[in-house]
Amino acid sequence: METLNFDYPASQPVPRRAYVGVVGSGDLEVLLEPSPDQRAHVTVRTSADGFGEVWEAVLDRFFARNDLAAAIEINDSGATPGTVVLRLAQAVEESRS
Amino acid sequence: MTVSVRSKTRFTELSARERAAALLDSGTFRELIGPFERLESPHLEPQGVVPACDDGVVVARGDIGDQRAVVLAIEGLFQGGGIGEVSGAKIAGALELALRDAERGHPVRPVLLLETGGIRLQEANLGLLAIAEIHAAIVALRSHVPVVGVVAGMVGCFGGMAIAAGLCSHLVMTREGRLGLNGPQVIEQEAGVAELDSEDRRLVWETIGGDQRVATGMADALVEDDVAAIAGAVRIAFETGVPAEHRSAQVGFYEARLAGIDASEPLDGPALRTLWRDEGVGR
Numbered sequence: 001m002e003t004l005n006f007d008y009p010a011s012q013p014v015p016r017r018a019y020v021g022v023v024g025s026g027d028l029e030v031l032l033e034p035s036p037d038q039r040a041h042v043t044v045r046t047s048a049d050g051f052g053e054v055w056e057a058v059l060d061r062f063f064a065r066n067d068l069a070a071a072i073e074i075n076d077s078g079a080t081p082g083t084v085v086l087r088l089a090q091a092v093e094e095s096r097s
Numbered sequence: 098m099t100v101s102v103r104s105k106t107r108f109t110e111l112s113a114r115e116r117a118a119a120l121l122d123s124g125t126f127r128e129l130i131g132p133f134e135r136l137e138s139p140h141l142e143p144q145g146v147v148p149a150c151d152d153g154v155v156v157a158r159g160d161i162g163d164q165r166a167v168v169l170a171i172e173g174l175f176q177g178g179g180i181g182e183v184s185g186a187k188i189a190g191a192l193e194l195a196l197r198d199a200e201r202g203h204p205v206r207p208v209l210l211l212e213t214g215g216i217r218l219q220e221a222n223l224g225l226l227a228i229a230e231i232h233a234a235i236v237a238l239r240s241h242v243p244v245v246g247v248v249a250g251m252v253g254c255f256g257g258m259a260i261a262a263g264l265c266s267h268l269v270m271t272r273e274g275r276l277g278l279n280g281p282q283v284i285e286q287e288a289g290v291a292e293l294d295s296e297d298r299r300l301v302w303e304t305i306g307g308d309q310r311v312a313t314g315m316a317d318a319l320v321e322d323d324v325a326a327i328a329g330a331v332r333i334a335f336e337t338g339v340p341a342e343h344r345s346a347q348v349g350f351y352e353a354r355l356a357g358i359d360a361s362e363p364l365d366g367p368a369l370r371t372l373w374r375d376e377g378v379g380r
Contacts, residue, residue, distance in 0.1 A: 001142070001145045001146065001147050019131075019132040019150075022112055022149070022172060022174045022175060023148070023149040023153075023174075023175045023176075024172075027174070029132070029150060031132060031133065031135075031150055033133070045142070045147050045148075046147065047146070073150070075147050075148065075149055076147060077147060
């Protein structure tokens with residue numbers, strides 16, 4: 001497994017925390033909480049080593065479209081980029097519901 | 098956190114958290130030691146395995162039939178529902194608290210949602226110890242209040258947690274659910290394909306599937322893979338109350354059953370059903 005950290009500037013606070021997903025084959029869990037500062041912090045623990053550039057591309061694009069001052073933890077069991085984006089979107093939706 | 102199950106009816110499509118919410122009276126679900134407590138296994142990351150923030154077990158309080166209840170739901174998708182030190186302690190600890198409440202005259206209805214291959218191999222002895230604590234807690238608790246187990250699928254219930262299922266006061270299964278000490282793949286690996294072909298789905302389900310287990314008296318209720326059906330069966334189990342004699346206490350009955358089997362002759366699921374059906378269940 002591999003642990004990756006990412007950091008993005010952000011201004012919009014997250015209303016409340018949200019939890020979605022499961023650490024099952026091809027899936028991931030996302031813990032989303034309000035960030036302590038005006039930034040987005042993402043920690044990824046993934047079972048698939050060597051995909052740091054893919055994670056970076058997926059998260060760069062996500063945070064280019066979503067201004068979220070959130071602390072996000074991801075526990076990943078080999079999810080595809082598509083699944084990752086869907087789970088992130090689900091967590092954001094949950095935090096606003 | 099709100100957990101909605103309105104759009105689904107198949108129980109096996111639900112996550113452990115959704116399953117727990119589905120069994121509790123509407124609006125009463127509340128989770129103890131939830132995801133943001135981050136009570137994860139300390140043993141997985143050093144072994145290169147990604148942990149889950151709840152270690153794959155949901156502890157949920159709420160009501161069942163207007164009575165206080167606790168549901169312990171194992172997430173079969175995380176590490177095959179394997180029981181480690183933390184996930185096992187969550188189950189054993191909750192059962193021990195339920196026992197304390199029952200002894201003080203405040204019974205809590207305990208439900209185990211069993212989707213598990215048994216011990217989590219990465220945690221070996223710690224998982225074994227946790228499962229022993231779960232067994233002891235079920236036996237202590239079940240004299241006060243029925244302990245209800247559910248094996249819905251799709252993982253099934255195996256290993257030491259199959260013993261936990263056997264200790265339950267009432268066991269609810271679906272046709273998709275499977276219950277056995279050793280799983281079919283383990284049996285094939287250890288004893289050869291001539292002993293059991295784990296790819297032969299019909300053979301596997303005729304041997305350890307819910308239909309067979311209920312027909313031979315090893316489980317109590319066969320229900321559809323449907324949220325309302327399973328919730329209903331769990332409520333009925335509690336209304337039925339504590340059995341006069343638990344299945345696992347009927348040692349003589351089951352010894353006699355085993356003695357009646359001629360191990361030199363082949364015996365398949367349907368034959369066993371014929372052999373044991375007419376004797377009736379031992380209670």
